Amino acid sequence: MIINSRFFNRSELIGFVALALLLFVILPLTLDVFRLNLVAKYLTYAFVAIGLVLCWGYGGILSLGQGVFFGLGGYCMAMYLKLEASSVANTKIQSTPGIPDFMDWNQITQLPFFWKPFHSFPFTLLAIILVPAFFSFIIGAAMFKRRVGGVYFAIITQAIAAILTILIVGQQGYTGGINGITDLRTLHGWDIRTDHAKFILYFVEVVLLFGCIVAAQFIRLTKLGRILVAMREKEDRVRFSGYSVANFKIFAFCAAAIFAAIGGAMFTLEIGFMSPSFVGIVPSIEMVIYTAVGGRMSIFGAVWGSLLVNFAKTSLSESFPQLWLFGLGALFIAVVLAFPDGLSGIWRDYVQPHIDRLIASRKSKARWADGSVADGAPAE
């Protein structure tokens, strides 16, 4: 698989390079570690947004439960980190040393069975991918095989997000409750709280993000991506052509879930805790908003949407806490009513033509200067 003009067309290549420049060079050089860490936090949502582009923008499956998968990935990582942080030496003062502090507070004296495998780092990495994939497969298989879709799917995924939140909050002895899993210290012996670690983690995350972008672009360009679009537009016709619509939908949903889980795991590493407030209905819908603002059909748009909406959220809620919700609500309504294709749509309709014209006029000027008109160089 070579990145050539077929894989990215010209404007996509420009988008790719611009984003890579921004994330790899400009931001790390200009921002201090605190701000860079904030950007890293925003970017964890970009993973979810890319997944939503695939499953909602292309597949037409609106999931309002992506927070579930974000949370599952995040909690898997948090469980590993928490176990490492609560070694017997670190937890001498507890009545049962060697188990996480919140378990001790809740009079649990033995590590629950589902926590035990998370002592192992390779298992944790596998679980981050496989647990969300398993759940999304079950949900997807149960729903899509019965041809539940559209609005009903959205509502049921939303209910699942609600269920998981209530469960995590209610079972605080096993999950850390409303506070989540906090006080995480080291990853495989490496202190993740230092500035240096945050700097490195940022680059790890950006590399993973570009990995997801390329994967999503690959899915989009293969026959699979075409089938997803065809399904969104006319599901029955795809079914009658002999494709198993349900399986393709399950695939898109699982891919989105895995992307979200990677984002969640990175969130835990970057921010140092995981809590149910990133799992429930409200964060799940906000993740959809990032995608909608960026443009539900654009992978790069999703990244920009996550960055910009979160940046606006942080700066607005710092200076005008009262206005922030008004602003977010208005943004939503405006995007849906006036710009259904989001930022990428605005770019495509208003900015891209100017750039094209600029390039075209410069080219023709160059040709004039050379004095050689119309030799080779076919029109773009």
Add this chain to the structure above:
Amino acid sequence: MMFGDYSIGDLGAILAMQGFAGLILFSVYVLMALGLAIIFGQMGVINMAHGEFMILGAYVTWMTSNAFQHYLPSLFPGYFFVAMILAFIASGALGMLVEWGLIRHLYKRPLDTLLATWGLSLILQQAYRSVFGAREVGVELPDWMMGSAQARESIQIPINGMFVMGLTILITVVVAYVLFWSRWGRQVRAVVQNRVMAGAVGINTEKVDRYTFGLGCGIAGIAGSAFTMIGSTGPTAGQLYIVDTFLVVVFGGAASLLGTIASAFTISQTQSTLEFFLSGSMAKVITLLAIVAILMMRPQGLFALKVRK
């Protein structure tokens, strides 16, 4: 296990008590779901701000109760009737405004109504917070609604529950009559089934849409009045109910009013009964999981219209 410590007679009494205790929850569910069944089941609009319309009704009830206490203390026992009517009017009017400004542009894109109304719900929540403050407010009940009737030695029936329940039945009957037997209801259903054709035969579709949406929101306002009896009203209280309400509607079969009522009854009673044996959160988790599981097996809900697909 769970039932070990209780004799069968006790269990019966517990079930009956919890059943009556769940009456107000049932009424709130029915009224919320009735409004949503009209908006979502009939019109196909996913109104995520439905909970905020309910909370508007609750705030109106609270204001009415305060006004009566200050200016008309002698009439205080009857304030609830006035409050309900005002709540209906306030939420209904806001609903019509929203339909005019927002919803009517989105009838062809149902999933987008979800996002837009979610934005609306954020705006409304912040508006409530700015106007009424972030603290939750509670409504004082008149004396005659307090207390409970002693049906049998071990069974008590809360009076306000019976009262709200009676009102709910009345409203449901009226709505069913309006939707299924009146001329206007036939127009609503005609518009829903085929907007262009309904317009062609001379129905003012814009007007029908607006009043239908207003009616659904108005009923949510009445649900808000009932809600003040079981919970305190805060800016974000409505959000907690929106998922439950959608599940009630979907579980019942979106287009069926009877299904909506049956599913509201099942869900509220399951939850209220389980709450006696388990913690509140686990009762909720098990109820929701059961609904989701049943919906996965029977996606069309309990009472589905027979449609050839």
